[in-house]
Amino acid sequence: MSTAQGARARARQEITAAIKEAARRQLAAQGAAKLSLRAVARELDMVSSAVYRYFPSRDELLTALIIDAYDSLGEAAERARDAASDVPPPARWVAVCEAVRGWGLAHPHEYALIYGSPVPGYSAPQTTVRAAARVGLVLIGILRDARQGPGPAAPPLPADLVPEAARVAADLAPDLPPEAAVALVAAWAQLFGLVGFEVFGQFNNVVADRETFFRHAAARLAEGVGLR
Amino acid sequence: MSTAQGARARARQEITAAIKEAARRQLAAQGAAKLSLRAVARELDMVSSAVYRYFPSRDELLTALIIDAYDSLGEAAERARDAASDVPPPARWVAVCEAVRGWGLAHPHEYALIYGSPVPGYSAPQTTVRAAARVGLVLIGILRDARQGPGPAAPPLPADLVPEAARVAADLAPDLPPEAAVALVAAWAQLFGLVGFEVFGQFNNVVADRETFFRHAAARLAEGVGLR
DNA sequence: CCAGAGCAAGAGCGGTGCTCTCTTTTTGGT
DNA sequence: ACCAAAAAGAGAGCACCGCTCTTGCTCTGG
Numbered sequence: 001m002s003t004a005q006g007a008r009a010r011a012r013q014e015i016t017a018a019i020k021e022a023a024r025r026q027l028a029a030q031g032a033a034k035l036s037l038r039a040v041a042r043e044l045d046m047v048s049s050a051v052y053r054y055f056p057s058r059d060e061l062l063t064a065l066i067i068d069a070y071d072s073l074g075e076a077a078e079r080a081r082d083a084a085s086d087v088p089p090p091a092r093w094v095a096v097c098e099a100v101r102g103w104g105l106a107h108p109h110e111y112a113l114i115y116g117s118p119v120p121g122y123s124a125p126q127t128t129v130r131a132a133a134r135v136g137l138v139l140i141g142i143l144r145d146a147r148q149g150p151g152p153a154a155p156p157l158p159a160d161l162v163p164e165a166a167r168v169a170a171d172l173a174p175d176l177p178p179e180a181a182v183a184l185v186a187a188w189a190q191l192f193g194l195v196g197f198e199v200f201g202q203f204n205n206v207v208a209d210r211e212t213f214f215r216h217a218a219a220r221l222a223e224g225v226g227l228r
Numbered sequence: 229m230s231t232a233q234g235a236r237a238r239a240r241q242e243i244t245a246a247i248k249e250a251a252r253r254q255l256a257a258q259g260a261a262k263l264s265l266r267a268v269a270r271e272l273d274m275v276s277s278a279v280y281r282y283f284p285s286r287d288e289l290l291t292a293l294i295i296d297a298y299d300s301l302g303e304a305a306e307r308a309r310d311a312a313s314d315v316p317p318p319a320r321w322v323a324v325c326e327a328v329r330g331w332g333l334a335h336p337h338e339y340a341l342i343y344g345s346p347v348p349g350y351s352a353p354q355t356t357v358r359a360a361a362r363v364g365l366v367l368i369g370i371l372r373d374a375r376q377g378p379g380p381a382a383p384p385l386p387a388d389l390v391p392e393a394a395r396v397a398a399d400l401a402p403d404l405p406p407e408a409a410v411a412l413v414a415a416w417a418q419l420f421g422l423v424g425f426e427v428f429g430q431f432n433n434v435v436a437d438r439e440t441f442f443r444h445a446a447a448r449l450a451e452g453v454g455l456r
Numbered sequence: 457c458c459a460g461a462g463c464a465a466g467a468g469c470g471g472t473g474c475t476c477t478c479t480t481t482t483t484g485g486t
Numbered sequence: 487a488c489c490a491a492a493a494a495g496a497g498a499g500c501a502c503c504g505c506t507c508t509t510g511c512t513c514t515g516g
């Protein structure tokens with residue numbers, strides 16, 4: 001039990017990592033639909049049935065990759081936030097948005113895995129939920145920091161939204177006013193709409209200078225959540 | 229050539245339609261990944277190789293379904309626009325957005341097909357482009373109609389966006405001012421961000437009253453493009 | 457009327473996810 | 487130090503997949 005439960009456990013971790021690495025390579029090369037457990041096994045010089053000692057099914061492998069992708073994107077967002085800790089909140093917001101965009105463009109297939117169609121026989125294991133929240137938490141944090149001072153008022157809510165807004169705020173960030181919480185959730189989804197359209201090529205013959213376009217759109221998103 | 233090129237051609241059309249219908253059923257039931265040409269053939273009591281007389285490959289079948297899905301969504305949007313022809317433009321905008329959302333929730337797998345990850349070995353045939361534009365055209369039309377009167381100014385553009393905005397406007401709607409065109413493209417993507425998050429379950433433990441939330445978000449989108 | 461086009465059927469190839477059995481290796485308690 | 491038990495690898499095999507090819511049959515247009 002000395003270092004890490006013996007050589008057996010360490011080997012298991014290494015092989016598990018190697019499988020995920022090979023799978024990630026295939027994912028990046030051909031997309032989730034073409035990810036083949038047998039091909040992964042071939043690349044690692046093992047027989048297909050051996051892989052099942054590490055992942056009980058192809059979908060479980062994909063789930064592991066999904067979690068890793070969420071973490072990778074979350075880290076990218078957190079790095080961008082930390083690198084922009086000395087700029088005003090709106091610029092920090094834009095920096096995080098650009099990090100999300102950059103990650104998506106750099107890893108389109110992994111982006112598709114987490115924000116495209118749910119690939120496996122449809123199942124979003126609860127395990128992924130926490131990993132999925134990281135980007136959202138970064139955005140919440142920026143808004144919270146900016147609200148330390150006197151908050152510029154967000155636009156008032158229509159009456160029918162008030163109860164839902166209170167609910168969202170209570171679950172998400174009890175220290176934020178309801179109108180900020182609901183605006184943030186909308187901006188969160190809208191950010192991924194912008195990124196998704198670009199990653200999936202929907203802007204192809206529509207927007208040429210996508211970088212500039214995106215920066216502007218992200219800045220307007222910041223305004224929409226009350227950052228100024 | 230009298231009615232429709234004889235019985236042969238009619239039979240071909242009928243069988244083609246039957247194949248697409250069966251495929252759409254499978255798509256709705258299990259998603260694009262599990263759509264099997266052989267299963268479609270089984271359902272239609274033919275042998276798998278016979279299907280290839282009508283669609284040269286599984287991906288071609290999927291492409292046909294993609295185009296149909298774009299058309300179906302486009303029709304839903306157009307119906308909503310026409311049904312709301314007598315309400316003010318912002319309300320008409322919201323009605324179209326709600327139609328898009330409703331269609332997506334009613335046909336999640338088809339929505340995933342067109343706005344989720346590009347499924348086949350990655351190819352967006354040029355044929356789909358025109359079908360894909362329909363929803364966008366509806367949104368443009370609403371904005372254009374509203375602009376007949378004296379247009380409320382959209383927020384001014386930063387200098388670095390001016391050239392791109394001019395380009396977008398020229399391609400998209402030369403009669404719209406550049407800042408409106410660029411705001412519209414952003415709103416277009418953001419709309420599908422909102423709908424996609426809901427269809428794909430990203431709002432599951434975040435937003436409860438999604439209907440109300442969406443209506444509010446769509447209304448703010450309308451403000452963002454200058455509808456008031 | 458009949459050649460050729462269109463179509464259905466079946467066999468078959470290589471690939472897939474996954475299961476089962478059998479053997480080998482490693483491990484931990486006595 | 488030994489030995490049963492657990493873990494891992496290897497291989498065959500099942501049912502399915504997309505797709506191709508060949509073989510006949512039917513319909514159609516000149």
